Amino acid sequence: MFSFNPEKRNFGAKKAIGDWLLYIDADERVTPLLRKEIQSAISHQPSTINHFTAYAIPRRNIFLGHEMRWGGWWPDFVLRLIKKEALLKWEGELHEQPKIIGKVGKLKKPLTHISHRSLTEMVDKTNDWSEVEARLLFDAGHPKMTWWRFLSVGVREVWDRGIKKMGFLDGTVGVIEIIYQTFSRMITYAKLWEMQIKVKK
Known part of the structure; x- marks a missing residue:
């Protein structure tokens, strides 16, 4: 049985020691290009009121070994990179979503989501x-x-x-x-x- 529990994500956020939180599911992979973009995004934050406090990341969905480009499966943005101080909480019993303070930016390089094997x-x-x-x-x-x-x-x-x-x-x-x-x-x-x-x- 699958476990749907936003409290696990909330607990993890409290225990994290870094300034930024990156949430990755077990069937997702961070590519080298995405890692580089994340590092660039969080290290070049302008000191203005308009800076982003979270980033949505596109997902490259792989179903039955096939990359899905249609049917609503691309770009499939998910909000996963969040500044710790901006995260209020994760909520929702199914398909948990974060509540945050501040502006959300969008990254270009995708997560690889290997689902429906x-x-x-x-x-x-x-x-x-x-x-x-x-x-x-x-x-x-x-x-x-x-x-x-x-x-x-x-x-x-x-x-x-x-x-x-x-x-x-x-x-x-x-x-x-x-x-x-x-x-x-x-x-x-x-x-x-x-x-x-x-x-x-």
Whole structure:
């Protein structure tokens, strides 16, 4: 089971001794070019009120061995380089996000994100994540799931990733990813439906 706990990031921030914090997940890699850009960014901070206190880093997403350029997967900026004094806290049970003080800049060199190494891993991950997402939706009082809401979820996902963001241009892996993301969303809402009908009984 995946662990979603922003408190771990908050604890790490308190224990850090440097002026800057860099957050990297287990499936992410810092390239030599990104390392050089980070070093340059944090060592050439102007002493003015307009300086950046955090940086968003683009991610180069690798799914099933293929670099994703379409479907909303590039540049996929994530806020990971933060000045310690500017970090208020990390929050959110799923997809934790930092709350900061100050301005956010953007780096150019990407993190390498090696995700979805196999279809088995993808399905296992969906089973865990969808459980959390469904519970969050349920606790927030999401409207009752009906057949037309399910249909709407699927159509929107295919339209957004496959057509609007042209995910099909990533070829076979792009099409697999569109189908997978649609499947993942449907499983989340199916679990929400399951929670809703259990309350009725």
